Amino acid sequence: xxxxxxxxxxxxxxxxxxxxxxxxxxxxxxxxxxxxxxxxxxxxxxxxxxxxxxxxxxxxxxxxxxxxxxxxxxxxxxxxxxxxxxxxxxxxxxxxxxxxxxxxxxxxxxxxxxxxxxxxxxxxxxxxxxxxxxxxxxxxxxxxxxxxxxxxxxxxxxxxxxxxxxxxxxxxxxxxxxxxxxxxxxxxxxxxxxxxxxxxxxxxxxxxxxxxxxxxxxxxxxxxxxxxxxxxxxxxx
Numbered sequence: 001x002x003x004x005x006x007x008x009x010x011x012x013x014x015x016x017x018x019x020x021x022x023x024x025x026x027x028x029x030x031x032x033x034x035x036x037x038x039x040x041x042x043x044x045x046x047x048x049x050x051x052x053x054x055x056x057x058x059x060x061x062x063x064x065x066x067x068x069x070x071x072x073x074x075x076x077x078x079x080x081x082x083x084x085x086x087x088x089x090x091x092x093x094x095x096x097x098x099x100x101x102x103x104x105x106x107x108x109x110x111x112x113x114x115x116x117x118x119x120x121x122x123x124x125x126x127x128x129x130x131x132x133x134x135x136x137x138x139x140x141x142x143x144x145x146x147x148x149x150x151x152x153x154x155x156x157x158x159x160x161x162x163x164x165x166x167x168x169x170x171x172x173x174x175x176x177x178x179x180x181x182x183x184x185x186x187x188x189x190x191x192x193x194x195x196x197x198x199x200x201x202x203x204x205x206x207x208x209x210x211x212x213x214x215x216x217x218x219x220x221x222x223x224x225x226x227x228x229x230x231x232x233x234x235x236x237x
Contacts, residue, residue, distance in 0.1 A: 004032055005132045007139060008042040012049050016065040025061040028053070039066070043137050047071045073137045076236055077184035080229065081106040081151060081161075083191035084115040085221050093222035094123055097140075098130035100229045104141045104184070108151050112193030118145055148199055152206050159183035161209040162232065164224050165195065185236070187228045189221055 006024050020028065028034045034053060042051050042063070048070040055062040080102045084090060094105065105127075107118050120142055127140045155161055162185065188203065195203070203209050214227050 004028065004034070004040040005048070005135070006040065006042055007128045007132055008044055010044075012042055012044060012046055012065060014049075014065055014067060017054065018063060018065075020061045020063065022060065025056075025059055028061050029056055029059060034061075041069060043070075045072055045138055048137055070137060075101065075103065075138065077103050078229070078232065078236070079104040079106060079184050079186035080225060081108055081186055081188045082225060083108055083110050083113045083189070083221065084118050084145075085192060086115060089220070089222045090115070091122075091126055093225050094126045095130045096222075096226050097229055098127045098136070099134040100226070101136075101233060102140050102229060103138065104143065106143045106151060106186070107145045109145060109147050110191040110193075110199060111196045113191040114193070120144070148202065152202060155186070155206065155208060156183040157208065159208050160185045161188055161203070161206065162186065162228070163188040163203050163209060163211040164190070164214055164228050165200065165211040185232060187225065187232065189225045189228065192221055 006020070006027075008018075008020075010018070019025075028040060032040075034040060036053050036056060039050055039052050040063075042049050042065070047068055049068050050066045051063040052066055053061055054064050078101055080097050082093070082105070084107050085093070097105070105123070109116055123142050127142065131137075131139050160183070164187065190199075204211065212228070214224055214231070219227065
């Protein structure tokens, strides 16, 4: 059986004894059919830990931490700023972006955004499940919905904003990423109706911004996001 990994939001340490919540207990006991004395893994930002089932009482799993398997990750900050899109495509984008290493999601309302709200709790569930599946330790953060003006105003001065824009005539990606910066790299993907001209100019106007054309044809929002993350990850390795 492959190693079973579960995200545990509370503190983890050697010899810790604790209990899983009902959904996680159900998953281990009823779905994966683990028994007392069998092992699984728990992880959070502190690292990943091997745990053993001590007891299963009233369908709640009690565990003990045996040892640490991995220490916390110090991965490069890679953010995704995006317009919310229709539910099924949205879930797919968040799941795949998590698997590809995004460390923070920043939902933004643009002038031409069609979907103008998000279900943050549902997104949190998606990123946790994708992190469990993809062997990640750090769970991506999900920021509150904001408008583009606020996002640009608060963007870190030491960061690099990479705007995915089919109209871009700017530098090639290797030139953009060769510029040393201590802050995050942030991919910005516009709405289904594209950036307005005013928005495009406001993005270009901030010092940290560079634009990038991913293809000569028009890409869907989720396609552009996944393509950009994959390409940038290649250069950042």
